[in-house]
Amino acid sequence: MDVAQTLRDQGWQVVEAGTVDDAFSVLVRDPDFDLLLTDVHMPGDQTGLDLARSVKDHYSHIKVAVMSGQHRPDFADAIPFDLFLPKPILNLVRELSPLIGHLND
Template sequence: MPRLLYVEDDSLLRTVTSMALEDAGYEVVEAHDGHQARQLLEAHGGFDYVISDISMPGGMSGLEVARAALEARPGCRTVLVSGYASAQLPSLPASVVYLGKPFRVKQLIGILTDEAAWPES
């Protein structure tokens, strides 16, 4: 079962999305901010997938989570989500996939399962 770290500061969105991801066959570990995500990345030795909001409280962005995820496990597939348009965001690493909010869980699962969606690393 693929291991997935889901980082989202909105607790309701985090819970509902995590349940859907688990139903789709992923082992989901949740984090409420970037600092907790970094701790989990270190404790678990990395994940197969990381989904993170870009803007979160606490001073650690989803961009930093994406970098930490790749350090913990090279080849980790990372989806960064945001309510901001991609043009309003800083340059995103080529290795991540961007998904705008609001999104449907079906879209997210489609990205996770579509090999063509992933940039070559």
Template sequence: MEQSHSQNPTTVLVVEDEPFIRLDALDMIKEAGFRTYEAGGAEEAIRLLEEHADIGILFTDVNMPGSMNGLELARSVRDRWPPVKIIIASGQMTLRNEDMPRESVFFSKPYRARQIVGKLREMAAEGLGH
């Protein structure tokens, strides 16, 4: 039985297979005042979402090894946890709105920290304004 997510919009799950990029993203997001969880791939991310009902935002890379890439992860999260906000990033492809799950946003790498933090804050404010 799946947990009912309370979706704390100030808790972000960062999914990135490259350790240095993941650490940079985690530092940027923590410095902006958000709580974080981290995963190196989609399978670990799904497990964390199942275990931690406080995750309100998914921040994922597209290209990852394993059975599911970041875009497939985002679609799965949208289906299973509809209130979770989604940010997708990639340095190797550009996604159009119709390629992504509804209510998600895309950033090309290298992205600017202030762009990501600004979008996280906007998503958190939306999540708090039920």
């Protein structure tokens, strides 16, 4: 599933980043995002959970959604995100919309 294209097809503005470092660089240049969507498993040394934690620490106004097909969060730990989405995700727009206050499906 091409997540970015799915969201674009529904009228969402999407900026893609291939690694945690790339995503954080985008946020440093322009922190005016409503939502970050990341997978737990990202290329590079850091995970999507590392990214989620950094975003929550530095940009608390940004809602964070984390998805994964293999990882399940341990809810006994501090959760660094607003929403966890287990894959497969049947309707991504419907799942994400409540985080940014509108339904676009």
